Amino acid sequence: MKYSKTCRLKQKSHFSSFGENSKNAKILEQKKSYTIKTIDNLGYDENLNKCSDFLNPLSGPFSLKGAKFGETIALNIEGIIHTRDIGLSSCGLLPTHLDETLKKDVLGEPVIFWKIEDEFCYPIKGRQIDRSIALRKSLMIGCLRSAENLGEASLSSLDVDQYGGNFDCKLFKQDALIFLPIRNDNAEFYIGDVHYCQSDGEVGGTGIEVTAEITFSAEVCSAPIHKGLHVTVDNLVYFMGVGSTINDGIAKAFSQGYEALTHKGINDNLTRLLLAHGSTLQLIKIGYPNIVAIGIELKYFS
Numbered sequence: 001m002k003y004s005k006t007c008r009l010k011q012k013s014h015f016s017s018f019g020e021n022s023k024n025a026k027i028l029e030q031k032k033s034y035t036i037k038t039i040d041n042l043g044y045d046e047n048l049n050k051c052s053d054f055l056n057p058l059s060g061p062f063s064l065k066g067a068k069f070g071e072t073i074a075l076n077i078e079g080i081i082h083t084r085d086i087g088l089s090s091c092g093l094l095p096t097h098l099d100e101t102l103k104k105d106v107l108g109e110p111v112i113f114w115k116i117e118d119e120f121c122y123p124i125k126g127r128q129i130d131r132s133i134a135l136r137k138s139l140m141i142g143c144l145r146s147a148e149n150l151g152e153a154s155l156s157s158l159d160v161d162q163y164g165g166n167f168d169c170k171l172f173k174q175d176a177l178i179f180l181p182i183r184n185d186n187a188e189f190y191i192g193d194v195h196y197c198q199s200d201g202e203v204g205g206t207g208i209e210v211t212a213e214i215t216f217s218a219e220v221c222s223a224p225i226h227k228g229l230h231v232t233v234d235n236l237v238y239f240m241g242v243g244s245t246i247n248d249g250i251a252k253a254f255s256q257g258y259e260a261l262t263h264k265g266i267n268d269n270l271t272r273l274l275l276a277h278g279s280t281l282q283l284i285k286i287g288y289p290n291i292v293a294i295g296i297e298l299k300y301f302s
Contacts, residue, residue, distance in 0.1 A: 006033040014057035018145045019154030025063040030219040046083040046211040056157035060190035067187030074221040075178040080139040087114035087208040141172040142193030146183040176233040201286040226260040236295035249292035
């Protein structure tokens with residue numbers, strides 16, 4: 001649902017971890033829309049001015065009125081708009097994804113610039129736009145997580161766990177409804193690191209990194225489909241498995257789907273059949289950890 005009035009929030013500083021920070025928290029009302037700006041993963045703003053030395057600088061924190069530790073926030077992504085016509089990326093596949101004879105360093109090598117147009121982006125080579133490669137716009141949120149309680153170790157904006165973080169999930173896009181577990185007493189959370197587009201698994205180590213405006217609303221969800229991080233988009237419910245191996249991630253994602261379906265009253269045998277023959281599987285992130293999402297049609301949870 002989109003609400004008619006939108007409040008624009010200003011971000012004076014950015015953050016490098018998902019820690020509780022009530023002094024800087026922006027208090028949100030439930031069922032009200034807000035628009036925020038994000039800067040890119042290297043700390044550059046929409047004018048390519050350097051405004052943060054952090055990697056994956058985070059906007060926020062945002063604190064939702066009426067929410068508390070242990071509950072779930074339903075975060076409705078109403079819109080994502082890129083605010084710069086230049087994107088940044090790594091220069092190719094990470095070496096681990098190629099045969100030994102083809103390996104080449106990527107991270108730390110010169111940044112590749114991309115010309116951003118409305119629906120496509122193109123690499124820039126020697127000050128010229130190379131239109132032999134055209135990547136379609138598919139804006140997504142790379143970083144999203146609730147803060148940890150004050151005094152507890154907070155997750156870096158470069159890291160990820162089962163509650164979120166640097167997920168780089170292509171499903172965190174416009175019209176997605178993200179169910180975010182609350183990890184602190186003030187229901188604070190952060191958003192950042194928008195990509196114009198990205199390959200499955202983030203196999204290049206980055207997406208096409210841009211600045212953006214994100215419009216969203218949030219409310220407490222009293223009866224989430226599952227207690228873990230999950231998202232509904234494109235008439236599917238996606239459950240996230242975070243593991244040390246891809247197989248571990250798959251097992252955790254399918255286990256969450258099993259728990260959610262049986263909780264809805266679908267018996268054991270039918271649940272196993274549906275997961276085996278009626279689910280989709282996406283590689284969200286390859287590396288350490290690995291993130292896998294399995295999707296099940298939303299109709300089974302209504």
